[in-house]
Amino acid sequence: MSYWSYLASQLASAFIVCATAGLCCFILVVSGIGWPLALLVSGLVLGAALLSSVASWLQRRSFYEDLEHGAADVEHPLWIAEMADRPDFIEGEITCDALRAISKAANDDVAEYRRQVKDYREYVETWVHEAKTPLAAAHLMLENLVESVPADANADIVFQKASALEEEIERVEGYIEQALFFARSETLDRDYLIRSHSLKYLVSSAIKANARMMIAAHVAPVQKGLELEVFTDDKWMEFILGQLIQNSVKYARAEGATIEFSGRLLNSGKADESIELTVRDNGCGVPASDIPRVFDRGFTGQNGRSGKRSTGIGLYLVKRLCDKMGIRVEADSVEGEGFTVRLLFSANKMHYFEK
Numbered sequence: 001m002s003y004w005s006y007l008a009s010q011l012a013s014a015f016i017v018c019a020t021a022g023l024c025c026f027i028l029v030v031s032g033i034g035w036p037l038a039l040l041v042s043g044l045v046l047g048a049a050l051l052s053s054v055a056s057w058l059q060r061r062s063f064y065e066d067l068e069h070g071a072a073d074v075e076h077p078l079w080i081a082e083m084a085d086r087p088d089f090i091e092g093e094i095t096c097d098a099l100r101a102i103s104k105a106a107n108d109d110v111a112e113y114r115r116q117v118k119d120y121r122e123y124v125e126t127w128v129h130e131a132k133t134p135l136a137a138a139h140l141m142l143e144n145l146v147e148s149v150p151a152d153a154n155a156d157i158v159f160q161k162a163s164a165l166e167e168e169i170e171r172v173e174g175y176i177e178q179a180l181f182f183a184r185s186e187t188l189d190r191d192y193l194i195r196s197h198s199l200k201y202l203v204s205s206a207i208k209a210n211a212r213m214m215i216a217a218h219v220a221p222v223q224k225g226l227e228l229e230v231f232t233d234d235k236w237m238e239f240i241l242g243q244l245i246q247n248s249v250k251y252a253r254a255e256g257a258t259i260e261f262s263g264r265l266l267n268s269g270k271a272d273e274s275i276e277l278t279v280r281d282n283g284c285g286v287p288a289s290d291i292p293r294v295f296d297r298g299f300t301g302q303n304g305r306s307g308k309r310s311t312g313i314g315l316y317l318v319k320r321l322c323d324k325m326g327i328r329v330e331a332d333s334v335e336g337e338g339f340t341v342r343l344l345f346s347a348n349k350m351h352y353f354e355k
Helices: 003-009 011-030 035-073 077-082 089-149 155-191 201-207 211-216 234-250 288-295 301-306 314-325 350-354
Strands: 195-198 220-226 229-232 257-266 276-282 328-334 338-346
Touching: 011 035, 035 089, 089 155, 089 234, 089 350, 155 211, 155 229, 155 234, 155 314, 195 201, 195 234, 195 314, 201 211, 201 220, 201 229, 201 234, 201 257, 211 220, 211 234, 229 234, 229 338, 234 257, 234 276, 234 338, 288 328, 314 328, 314 338
Parallel strands: 220 257
Antiparallel strands: 195 229, 257 276, 276 338, 328 338
């Protein structure tokens, strides 16, 4: 805070002082005292007022500068009150006490909120693990039911119904897995192990995990140029690719549906060298107006509103996890021709440790 900005805030007081000095000068002159003495008295009044103003500014300057710097530079504004020294003037003391009271209340609220979020996340993780047990039991019961069907019974109808029920159970498992990864996404760094993996291994793992769904929808996987190595966490990447596969299956065409995985090296030998994994399907595609929002939470678009099972969470989780893992993700589409997602991995492993 400069002196001139402080003086500008005291214009009313300065005007009163100047008016008082002028009035004193006038009274002295009228009383018969000469102009030199009258001007000397007025000058002394103005000088004393100026010195008082400078002293007041010096007393307040450090406190207000601490507040200004804190508001501009501190990453978390709630710590400003703790960083500023307690001033020795009454207005500053009141301001400091008020800021500290507000800061304490806000920090208490933040701590309580974080505790509630942590408790809820732990509850979701516990619930997910508990929910997997009855689902696994349901799988076993279906298998036993199919194996125990009498030979003279209408086995085809039983197998069809069992297969349909198995598909619905797997869909529930998929939603439960989404909930688990969503809950863990805030603390991804605690369960994140970067290693070198080939794109072929990552893609094959994701295809294997979602094979039943792809077979049911008659979607054929195509793999090209996946011999490249990337630095990432295989568990999280399997989930990300699984979400892309499930999204493609959901909007696959009735006949000749494919999902292509292709890799390529970009900017070879340069500082920004990267590896691109492209996941492209030939489904219904996405309108151009929906592309900027496909990664938004809860956004389902025109295709989602016409369907029955779109939640708008899958691609949101893909974007959220990729951002936390240092992977750039982009989407492109031509309506009626297919949907494409590109994942760009940095070829420099130090990029991930710096994040």
